[in-house]
Amino acid sequence: MQVKIKDVAKMAGVSVTTVSRVLNGEKYVKDDLKAKVNRVIEELGYAPSQIARSLVRKKTNLIGVIVPDLTSSFYSTILSSIEERASANEYHLLVCNISEDIDKEYKYLNVFQEMRVEGIIIMHEKINEQIRAFIHKINTPVIFSSVKPMDQKFISVIVDDYAASYDATRYLIEQGHETIGFIGGDMRDVTSGQNRYSGYRNAMSDFGKKLVFEHIRFGDYKVQSGYDQMKEMLSAGSPPSAVFAVSDDMAVGAINCIRDHNLRVPEDIAIIGFDGSQLTELVRPTLTSMEQPIHQMGRVTMDVLLKLIAGDTPPDGDVVLEHRLVVRESSRSQERQADEIKGLEQE
Amino acid sequence: MQVKIKDVAKMAGVSVTTVSRVLNGEKYVKDDLKAKVNRVIEELGYAPSQIARSLVRKKTNLIGVIVPDLTSSFYSTILSSIEERASANEYHLLVCNISEDIDKEYKYLNVFQEMRVEGIIIMHEKINEQIRAFIHKINTPVIFSSVKPMDQKFISVIVDDYAASYDATRYLIEQGHETIGFIGGDMRDVTSGQNRYSGYRNAMSDFGKKLVFEHIRFGDYKVQSGYDQMKEMLSAGSPPSAVFAVSDDMAVGAINCIRDHNLRVPEDIAIIGFDGSQLTELVRPTLTSMEQPIHQMGRVTMDVLLKLIAGDTPPDGDVVLEHRLVVRESSRSQERQADEIKGLEQE
DNA sequence: CTGAAAGCGCTTACAG
DNA sequence: CTGAAAGCGCTTACAG
Numbered sequence: 001m002q003v004k005i006k007d008v009a010k011m012a013g014v015s016v017t018t019v020s021r022v023l024n025g026e027k028y029v030k031d032d033l034k035a036k037v038n039r040v041i042e043e044l045g046y047a048p049s050q051i052a053r054s055l056v057r058k059k060t061n062l063i064g065v066i067v068p069d070l071t072s073s074f075y076s077t078i079l080s081s082i083e084e085r086a087s088a089n090e091y092h093l094l095v096c097n098i099s100e101d102i103d104k105e106y107k108y109l110n111v112f113q114e115m116r117v118e119g120i121i122i123m124h125e126k127i128n129e130q131i132r133a134f135i136h137k138i139n140t141p142v143i144f145s146s147v148k149p150m151d152q153k154f155i156s157v158i159v160d161d162y163a164a165s166y167d168a169t170r171y172l173i174e175q176g177h178e179t180i181g182f183i184g185g186d187m188r189d190v191t192s193g194q195n196r197y198s199g200y201r202n203a204m205s206d207f208g209k210k211l212v213f214e215h216i217r218f219g220d221y222k223v224q225s226g227y228d229q230m231k232e233m234l235s236a237g238s239p240p241s242a243v244f245a246v247s248d249d250m251a252v253g254a255i256n257c258i259r260d261h262n263l264r265v266p267e268d269i270a271i272i273g274f275d276g277s278q279l280t281e282l283v284r285p286t287l288t289s290m291e292q293p294i295h296q297m298g299r300v301t302m303d304v305l306l307k308l309i310a311g312d313t314p315p316d317g318d319v320v321l322e323h324r325l326v327v328r329e330s331s332r333s334q335e336r337q338a339d340e341i342k343g344l345e346q347e
Numbered sequence: 348m349q350v351k352i353k354d355v356a357k358m359a360g361v362s363v364t365t366v367s368r369v370l371n372g373e374k375y376v377k378d379d380l381k382a383k384v385n386r387v388i389e390e391l392g393y394a395p396s397q398i399a400r401s402l403v404r405k406k407t408n409l410i411g412v413i414v415p416d417l418t419s420s421f422y423s424t425i426l427s428s429i430e431e432r433a434s435a436n437e438y439h440l441l442v443c444n445i446s447e448d449i450d451k452e453y454k455y456l457n458v459f460q461e462m463r464v465e466g467i468i469i470m471h472e473k474i475n476e477q478i479r480a481f482i483h484k485i486n487t488p489v490i491f492s493s494v495k496p497m498d499q500k501f502i503s504v505i506v507d508d509y510a511a512s513y514d515a516t517r518y519l520i521e522q523g524h525e526t527i528g529f530i531g532g533d534m535r536d537v538t539s540g541q542n543r544y545s546g547y548r549n550a551m552s553d554f555g556k557k558l559v560f561e562h563i564r565f566g567d568y569k570v571q572s573g574y575d576q577m578k579e580m581l582s583a584g585s586p587p588s589a590v591f592a593v594s595d596d597m598a599v600g601a602i603n604c605i606r607d608h609n610l611r612v613p614e615d616i617a618i619i620g621f622d623g624s625q626l627t628e629l630v631r632p633t634l635t636s637m638e639q640p641i642h643q644m645g646r647v648t649m650d651v652l653l654k655l656i657a658g659d660t661p662p663d664g665d666v667v668l669e670h671r672l673v674v675r676e677s678s679r680s681q682e683r684q685a686d687e688i689k690g691l692e693q694e
Numbered sequence: 695c696t697g698a699a700a701g702c703g704c705t706t707a708c709a710g
Numbered sequence: 711c712t713g714a715a716a717g718c719g720c721t722t723a724c725a726g
Contacts, residue, residue, distance in 0.1 A: 395704075
């Protein structure tokens with residue numbers, strides 16, 4: 001049996017009101033009473049029930065988070081930043097890991113509502129009609145992180161995926177590549193599927209490079225699919241001299257595949273990934289990546305959500321963060337490396 | 348203003364008791380009333396408050412989880428398995444990411460108590476006196492996953508770290524290695540620090556191999572420390588022919604370092620890691636690892652905790668899961684590979 | 695500065 | 711089969 005405020009009051013010889021006041025640090029409690037109450041609290045190991053408190057205050061300090069895949073380094077890193085900001089603001093996270101299971105998501109959104117979470121963070125964009133309707137119905141603030149669903153009414157914290165993808169492709173073109181392959185994502189995803197594909201496509205056409213059907217493939221963002229799609233590309237003959245994969249994981253898969261075919265990265269085929277995950281520095285060759293500011297993304301997501309909860313005027317539309325190309329070994333051409341060395345020697 | 352049970356009752360023209368009965372699927376409600384109540388619930392978008400329900404039922408369906416580092420693939424994988432089992436049993440996770448911040452942990456344990464979580468899962472073993480006392484004081488079941496703190500009274504779900512480490516070392520010895528380096532963990536950690544070191548040490552001495560001071564180093568389980576410790580080992584001269592690192596991350600760091608020194612893995616130095624993380628299959632050469640059954644560990648942790656919550660007789664002591672050596676390229680000797688090929692050809 | 699009472703939104707005996 | 715009432719453990723006007 002948990003000790004409750006009544007027990008504390010009785011033992012301290014005061015009213016529950018007074019104990020409550022001490023608990024909440026209110027003024028207007030005589031010092032000796034306060035001291036006595038605190039002593040009893042300590043002695044009894046009393047911890048006030050947030051459940052009861054939430055009920056009367058109509059405030060739970062809970063945030064619901066829906067993660068598509070906890071085992072992914074990208075999402076778990078965002079989550080860790082979200083958690084950091086949340087706990088710094090006395091908010092706690094209720095986390096749901098839906099692995100492709102859309103039913104689980106709907107179930108959890110209901111749980112979130114029943115738990116009276118004060119805000120909801122969603123990190124994937126495969127929103128069906130049922131879920132869309134649900135989100136519109138409830139009056140709990142909802143924010144999307146790293147993704148943007150079709151529905152314009154939802155607010156997202158994202159990078160400009162189109163521009164990022166365009167820039168990554170342009171970089172490869174500027175490096176002198178004529179044929180550039182593409183390993184895209186799920187075309188049902190607006191953000192990471194469609195937008196990134198459009199960026200690639202338009203950069204190619206703006207610079208007069210032709211699209212080769214066999215060099216354009218789509219995976220599921222994971223390592224294995226990068227490997228598989230690269231394999232298909234290679235087996236089609238006359239591979240491109242560079243490949244842009246829209247996730248670091250797929251890029252790593254592609255690198256592994258290329259090397260298993262006794263080709264070299266970047267000498268035979270240069271590779272760029274997307275995300276800026278921990279993998280980039282850890283694989284060999286190190287991976288060039290169009291990086292998203294992952295930690296910032298988590299922090300900003302939480303900060304904006306906190307504002308929405310507080311009822312502050314929400315940002316006008318989405319919050320778009322800066323993307324940044326970080327060049328590493330997987331795309332550094334030999335000539336360029338030689339140039340750099342020469343440059344150094346001359347100084 | 349959230350709609351509440353009273354609103355539903357009023358609109359349906361019944362008592363709140365009846366609505367409550369419909370909500371909880373009780374029998375003894377006439378079909379027409381039940382239908383009407385359900386229609387009103389639907390119409391109003393009513394979702395019962397778990398807060399109020401928890402208060403009267405004295406049951407929150409909440410589990411508190413303390414993770415040392417969410418961005419680590421090892422912990423986030425365990426967490427995802429825990430989440431899977433929890434949600435399958437109608438339990439929800441309150442997660443706290445303490446990154447080395449012991450104060451944050453204590454704070455969160457208090458939050459867990461105030462939230463009246465029904466069970467607590469802890470995934471690290473740096474328990475100080477304050478935390479130890481706290482855990483003993485509260486009557487909420489606590490379970491440790493993948494680690495075992497000094498205190499014998501706590502129950503853990505783990506592998507036999509000593510034996511696993513002994514076996515990994517013995518494997519290298521059986522491969523013909525005479526000098527085997529070791530990159531250990533934090534010696535303040537019983538499980539992953541002390542036990543793994545003892546396993547290595549005893550295997551070496553049991554097989555008459557001598558310990559070389561310069562070949563024994565300690566890191567913090569992360570990639571960078573594996574790199575750094577390997578570098579120290581190499582710069583000491585006369586490196587070992589094999590190195591056992593007690594985390595896959597450190598093993599990958601070690602491999603990268605070795606290759607940056609223009610040495611080959613496994614030809615010049617063989618490497619074994621520990622954990623069985625996603626990295627093992629993803630790096631090149633692929634990484635031999637003494638694997639923990641990560642997913643099973645998460646599932647069993649949750650299952651045992653559920654039993655503790657239900658008041659079933661707890662397992663007698665710790666739950667020890669099987670470790671398993673998975674041999675990959677980073678430790679496969681050339682001769683052996685040749686043998687295998689020959690073996691295949693003969694068939 | 696202190697306390698009695700009402701109320702947060704539910705569930706659960708109890709009575710009918 | 712249905713409902714009025716008490717109670718879960720707190721906080722918060724209100725009165726003194």
